Amino acid sequence: MDTVAIVPAMLPGMSRDPVPSGSTALLTDHYxxxxxQAALAxxxxxRASVFELFGRRLPSGRRYGVVAGVQRALDAIEAFRFTDEQVDFLRSEQIVDDRTADWLASYRFGGDVRGYPEGEIYFEHSPLLVVEGTFAEAVVLETVLLSIYNHDAAIASAASRMTWAAGERPCIEMGSRRTHEEAAVAAARAAYVAGFASTSNLEARRRYGVPTGxxxxxxFTLxxxxxxxxxxxxxxxxxxxxxxxxxxxxxAEAVRTGVEVAGPGLGAVRIDSGDLADLAHRVRAQLDDLGAKDTRIIVTSDLDEWAIAGLASAPVDGYGVGTRLVTGSGKPTCGLVYKLVARADDAGTMVPVAKKSADKASVGGRKTAHRRLDASGSATAEVVTLDGSPSDGRDLVVPLVSAGEVVGRESLDASRERHARARAELPIIARQLQPGDPVIPTEHPS
Amino acid sequence: MDTVAIVPAMLPGMSRDPVPSGSTALLTDHYxxxxxQAALAxxxxxRASVFELFGRRLPSGRRYGVVAGVQRALDAIEAFRFTDEQVDFLRSEQIVDDRTADWLASYRFGGDVRGYPEGEIYFEHSPLLVVEGTFAEAVVLETVLLSIYNHDAAIASAASRMTWAAGERPCIEMGSRRTHEEAAVAAARAAYVAGFASTSNLEARRRYGVPTGxxxxxxFTLxxxxxxxxxxxxxxxxxxxxxxxxxxxxxAEAVRTGVEVAGPGLGAVRIDSGDLADLAHRVRAQLDDLGAKDTRIIVTSDLDEWAIAGLASAPVDGYGVGTRLVTGSGKPTCGLVYKLVARADDAGTMVPVAKKSADKASVGGRKTAHRRLDASGSATAEVVTLDGSPSDGRDLVVPLVSAGEVVGRESLDASRERHARARAELPIIARQLQPGDPVIPTEHPS
Incomplete structure (x- = not known):
């Protein structure tokens, strides 16, 4: 776990082959x-339309959420083009009629997207994305945008709790084998945004520049x-x-052998089973006795934020986290939704719209948001307003796509730094691991 | 949800573009x-080696597990080739030395793989895969094989509980938006193996021939x-x-309007919120009153196996399942591991090996397995033996790869049918949803 090579930060927009399948167009629900087809007919x-991507609530007990997947979503929008083979498939299988197939063949998103930048904190009803365009061009992006946000934000939200609990000690992402092979790449990336030091996943390094070790x-021993x-x-x-x-x-025998073989300059030892706190104390004492005072102790074995916090007083130098990271530490998805909140009428006037379904009502109108801070810079409220309302805090919504052109590119390190800054603004109670309400309330139009 | 087109079963081995990234070689842990590198040096x-992919235990409370991802794993083995660009990356980033880079450039797996076929049931210590080759060629497959099995088996295991609870009523997979966009494709496929009728995911239809609707x-209404x-x-x-x-x-107004618009031949109505059992009864009565006696009622809204079972007496004609399916209904991963169980010594003699780590001990030796059945054909035990021991039941392990050539191709429908047959062998208590021990014990060498 030691050979963490620091990779030069990739330049904004320079991810290599960010969409492995080339096109994201069929990562889409049939409906x-x-x-x-019906709306084209x-x-x-x-009709000009506004869709909003948001969560009605945080996963139960979570004090805050972490926005992740923004840059991947921009990749997905750029790659949302239907190849000839895909159009032929949709036509020959009679999934769509000829008119729709022709429309899809020339599809490219030409609208605007604004939203929370990557690494930002979010709360209930935060408008994470506001997508504007015709209904036709905006509705088809729903599935892939939700897939990316629901996954990546779940991982980053869990990762943030872990890195906060770990304090200055590095967290190492090593959960690739416990999740889908492509989800693993995205998870490594999201964990890095939320403060992980490195990953085991080589493709995450090749594609996104995440350090690996x-x-x-x-x-190998056997x-x-x-x-x-x-x-x-x-x-x-x-x-x-x-x-x-x-x-x-x-x-104990392995530690003795290790120092004999490597000398007291041995980089680190890894313990992957047993009572980690007890073993860390014993191994630390043994290493010190052997003169290997700088040899670090890395622990791995179903760690999560609680286990990390529980090891705070143990002489541990780094945490390897696998299963619990890639499964969102009990919250593997965020429940984010993509809802039509406004659309034009026949006269071209924008009309707010909202459904009234039991427990799933939505709030109409195009929105924006800011975070209200007190005099010390600590967050006191998430304020969601109808667009155009005055802001009395830090604005949260930035341009991401303008007339179909991506304008919101940034480096992974910029997202990572944003997360650290935004988390530092939260009331310190947000660091507590116990389930609770969102650490600040959301004020929103209703 | 009605336009479920039945796609002709894809021929064995005929999945389209099964590996979106072309190569699976970097979906691999750095270590x-x-x-x-060290072993080549x-x-x-x-050294001839045998690795085994298995689970020490089922996810807690689960009565049985479902094998899935087998065909995807065969795709991944075939696509485990390092492109020039990947080798250059590994070399230039000094992840491996030149000798190793050269070795990887010509890598292709030339060994043998046997294992449980797709759709089969599994239990604790079932040897799901037995991979034989040199240590070098077999060890590098670890990460991607585990990613595929841990994900797909988690989904299929949850899906099987849902389809069993649903009985003759169809389950429709619609969770793409709640999981990683590529995991969604694999989840739709795994759910189909475990008895789901269809999916919303278009790429799952294009790639694997899963019916969509x-x-x-x-x-659209708004x-x-x-x-x-x-x-x-x-x-x-x-x-x-x-x-x-x-x-x-x-x-009630929507149902009235719907029947007015479509006539009593309206295919179905979908209810996505509220008290689904109560609403289903009301809507059924209303539809019958309106003469729409054949109009079906589809319910969706955070359903899982318990909710499905709870609706058994309600007049429901189909279940749409999303979040809880793609997150494994509380068990998003299976805890499967890939362990070296035997390897040659200097003389070329195979030696069983096993680690002794606390709570994670492994059992050495190349294994096989059969399921013991009673006179009525009901399963009574999972029997894991050292390879070559006599079988007193249904053999579970089949050839999948022989001298590097994939020999275990089969159609998705064959896997689906196998699952239905294997599940029917289980003691009926396996259908109960309450947490419990594995429904049959595993006998294994220790």
Missing amino acids: ELTML DGTGD GTSAHS LHDTERDAFVSQVESLGAGTTLLVDTYDI | ELTML DGTGD GTSAHS LHDTERDAFVSQVESLGAGTTLLVDTYDI
Whole structure:
């Protein structure tokens, strides 16, 4: 876990092959295209429309949420083009009629998108995205935008709790094997936005420039005739600064062997099982006795924010987090929705619209938001207003797409820094891990 | 939700573009390659090795698990090739040395894989995959194989509980928006294996031939000046057999309008909010009064297996399931691991190996498995044995890859049928939703 190479920050917009499938157009629910077909047929598809992406509430017990996936969403909008093969598929399978197929063949989003930038904190009813265009061009983006936001924000929201609990100690993302192989790449990226130091996922480094690290698994020790043979091989290949995994057989013996093999300059040892706090104390004492005072102790084994907090007083130098990170630490999705909030009438006048469904009512009108801060700079309220209302705080909504052109590119490090700043504004009670209400209230039109 | 087109089953091995990124090689943890580098340097990389993919236990409370992702894993093995650009990346970022980079450039898996076929049921310690080859060629597959199995089996295991609870009524997968956009495609596929009738996800249809359906969302109603306008438009575009969404404003009024517009041949109505059982009874009575006796009622709104079971006595004709399906209904990952269980020594003799870590001990040796059945054909035990032991039941392990060539291709419908057959073998208590122990015990070497 030691060879964390710091990769130069990718330039804004310079992610490599951000959309592995080339086109995002079919990462879409069937009903988006049937609605489209009917709206193109009756003429309402051309009505100017405003969609809003937001959550009615935070996942239960969470004090705040973290916006993530913004740059991936911009990638997805740019790649939302229907290839000839995709159009032929939709036509030949009679998913859409010819008129709709022709329309899709020349689709590109030409509207505007504003929203919260990546890494920002969000609360109930925060308008994370405001998408404006014709109904036809805006409705078809619903599924893929929600997929990206619901996943990435869930991971970042969990990651933020973990890195806050870890304080100055680094958190290392290593959950790729416990989630879908492409979700793993996005999870590594989202975790980095929320303060993780590095990931195990190589594609996240290639695609997004997230630093990676890793040394060895138990299989490497078992492959060799003795643990010593394995350690000798690893140190010869990776240097004495490497991290040796010491719990394949007997930990105390492995630590002794490791320092013998690598010398007191051994980089780190990793403990992946057992009572981590107790073991960390024992291993620390043993390492100090052996003169390896600078050898770090990395712990891994189903860690989450509570386990990290519980190890605060143990002599641990870094946390490897897997399963609980990639599954959102009990909240694997955010419940964000994408709702039509305004559309033109026949005269071209914009009309706020809202559904009245039980427990799922929405609030009409195009919105914006700001965060109200007290004199000390601490957040006191999330204020969602109808667009055009005066702001009495830090404005939260920025331009992301203008007339179809992406204008909201930024580097991953800029998002990461924004998250650190925005989190520092929260009342300190937000750091508590116990379930509770959102740490600040949301004022919104109703 | 009505226009479920039945797509002809794809021929075995004929998925379209199954690996969106072309190569799966970097969907890999950094440490696989550092281990590889050290093992190539010291010669142990050539040791014949056996890895086993299994779970030490089922997710807590689950009575059985469902194997899924097998065909995707075969796709991933075939696509596990390092492109020139990927090799250059690994070399230039000094993630691996030149010897390792050269080795990766010519990598292709040349070993054997056996395992449980897709749709099969599994239990604790079931050897889902047995991967044999050199250590070097087998270790690098770990991350992507685990990603696929841990995700797809989690979804299929949840889906199986839902379809069993639903009985003859169809379950419709519509969770794409609540999970990562590529995980959504895999989730739709896994749900179909476990008995779902269809999905909303268009890419799952294009890539894997999963049937899709969908009609309209609340935004379509809100787009129009009146609900009647929306219904007229939808019926004109999609026919009277369509499904009208009736809870945007007032349900009883929407049902009346819908039958007026479409006639008593209206295909279905969808209810997406409120007390679904109560509403289903009211709407059924209203539809019958209006002469629309064959109009079906589809319910959607955070359904899971418990909600489905709770609606068993309500006049419901189909269940749309979203969030709870794609998040594994509380168990978003399976905890499957990939462990070295045997490897050659210097003399070429295979040696069973196992780690002794607290709570994570593994069992050495190459294994196989069968399911013991009683005289009535009901399963009584999962029997894991060292390979070569006699079987007294239904053999569970089949060849999947032979000397690097995939030999285990089958159609998605074959997997789906296998799941139905295997589930029917379980003691009926397995259908109960309450948490419990695995429904049959696993006998395994220790």
